[in-house]
Amino acid sequence: MAKANTINPVRGTQDIFGEEQERFAHVVSTFDRVRRLYGFQGVQMPVIEPTAVFARSLGETTDVVSKEMYSFDDRGGDSITLRPEFTAGIARAFISNGWQQHVPLKLAAHGPLFRYERPQKGRYRQFHQIDAEIIGAAEPQADVELLAMADQLLHELGIADGVTLQLNTLGDGDSREAWRAALIDHFEAHRGALSEDSQERLQKNPLRILDSKDPRDRPIANSAPDIDAFLTDEAKAFFDAVCAGLDAAGVAWTRNSRLVRGLDYYRHTAFEFVTDRLGAQGTVLAGGRYDGLIENLGGPSTPAVGWAAGIERLAMLLDGVVAASIDAAIVPMGDAAEARAAALAAELRRAGLAVELGYKGNMKKRMQRANAAGARYAIIIGDDELARGEAALKNLADGEQRDVKLDALAEALSQ
RNA sequence: GCGAUCGUAGCUCAGUUGGUCAGAGCGCCGGUUUGUGGUACCGGAGGUCGCGGGUUCAAGACCCGUCGAUCGCCCCA
Structure with missing residues (x-):
């Protein structure tokens, strides 16, 4: 409990630590792996953009722009906004950098986003999303590829059970x-x-x-x-092609003719992956086709389709806790052993082993820390072992202990 | 912006109709074991009960305000 006179965090922000951070990192690394399988390039975007980027893409009068953006004037008097989404910034970058030369362009991004709204379950003022866009492809196959990637991601995260893909079309203009x-x-x-x-x-x-x-x-x-x-005939053909493509790709979906998007620039495919496990915030991943957006922002007429998903929400759905673990913890006793242990730790780490060096407390304390760190082995070095050029290697899972030459430790630990 | 619930130890929480109610578990520190963790037993530290005001002989409890959190509504790119 914080004391009355300590500094509080900004409302709606979170300090992600420990187990929570492990889950969070797992979502991001899985996304990064899967997006490569589909040929999406990573892209790093600014967290701040001119306010006009979002005001023009989302519409001046929407609630989002009028009251849910984190906006401020910088020292030069320009209105700056902390990005509330990825799509508008990516569209801006597409125009700024002349990326039309690269179309069709498949992009993947992740990082923090900001919305000034009341925090509730799975919704924060600073939150984090993964995001995927295909820009410059008007073909329904792009929608299918994008959705297949989302589907595979959810399966690889192990959270596809209880999640359904709801699909609808908003047609053409x-x-x-x-x-x-x-x-x-x-x-x-x-x-x-x-x-x-x-x-x-x-x-x-x-x-x-x-x-x-x-x-x-x-x-x-x-x-x-x-x-x-x-x-129209064209719009119906497009939607039919998306549905058929999903069936061919083995992606399960259901039609939800009540599913709509709030913003006018959406066309054709709209979709949400929905779970029943997160209360009112059941949408886990959502997106659609926004063929008009880039043109609205002053760029060339460019079709595009994309989705985004909240990392916090995905992380909440992960069942298995990814326990942190290391290969070994070194437990030296005595000055001579500590000196040798520092060198040994460096040696083992250079060999690619995750090693913790215990330098605090008595031996019991160091053994406790070795256990708490999730070490597979404890490497115990006292004066006796040191004199023989050995260490006592203890398997912390079964308690078995044997002496091993110091220069054979890396090999013993790699088995 | 609106509504409801809730703020007690580092964490999760219990505290009866206002009257030894400053508590438990976990964690932390120490000991049983001056070189052996994860299990067990013993001991210890740690809280002006979110903050401010009010009612009362007496407030962690009741009232008002305030800040914060949670859940929902609105919105959802």
């Missing part, structure tokens, strides 16, 4: 407009029965009524028309 008009007609007809929130949504974002959680809205949302009847 014409499809979307026709559907939107039909939805407004439908909801206007039931206006009085809608929740207060949804009556608001009818003005600002009618598509959002479809995934409302309010029980009063559900019957009306469920009886609303699907987009299917409004899809």
Whole structure:
């Protein structure tokens, strides 16, 4: 418990340590391995961007821009924003650096993001995501490849059980407009029965009524028309190709015709991997196609599709605790042994072995630390062993102990 | 921005209708074992009960405020 006069962390930030950090690192390293299997290049992006990058990509009037961004004026008077997502910054970089010469471009990124909102389960003001984008590919095969990678990632993390891929299409521009008009007609007809929130949504974002959680809205949302009847031939062919591609790739999915995106630039495929294990924050990985975004930001007309996933949420779902462990802990007793142990530690580490050197406390203390560090072996060196050029090598799992020549330790530990 | 619940030891928590209620487990330190961990036993340190005010003979408990946390709503790129 912190004392009254100590400094508190910034609200919504977290100090990730120990077991939690092990899980976190496991998510990132698994992502880094899997994205290489699919030929996605890593990319490092700035954490800060001009506010206009997000204001123009997300829309000036959305809640996100108006009240959920971490923005401030720098000393030169420019408005700067801590990135709330990866996609807009990547689109900006694509334009800034003329990356159209590299399309189709498959990019992967991960790191901290910031949103100024109330913290709750799995949601922080500074949080972390992994992110994947395919830029410059208008073909449905890009959507399939992107989703196959997400699916493989979740399987390799061992959290695919209880997670389902929900898939929908928002159609092309014409499809979307026709559907939107039909939805407004439908909801206007039931206006009085809608929740207060949804009556608001009818003005600002009618598509959002479809995934409302309010029980009063559900019957009306469920009886609303699907987009299917409004899809153009091209849009229908695109969605069919995505579905067929997923089946061919062995990626399980279910249609969720109520799944929508909040922002206008989304087109065609929209998807979420959803779990029932995280309370209200059940979306584990989400994304879609945003063919209009780069053009909105002043770049060339460029199709793109991508997803992002919260590292904290993925880490929460990991079952097995990844226990930290090392190969050996050296336990020297006496000045001469300590001097020799320092050299031995360096030698073993150069040989690629993870080694801890105990230099604090009495022998019992050092043995306790060796055990706590998860060491497979303790290397005990006292004056007697030192005189013989040996160490007592104790297997901490079964308690077996034998003498080994110092210069044979690396080999003995490697077995 | 809104609602609910909760702030007691390093951690997880118990504390009855206000009256020895400053407690437990784990962890930490030490000992049983001056060179042998993980199991066992014994001992010890550690808290102005989030903060400020109020009610009362008496407040960890009740009231008000404040800060923080958690869960949900809104939003979700």
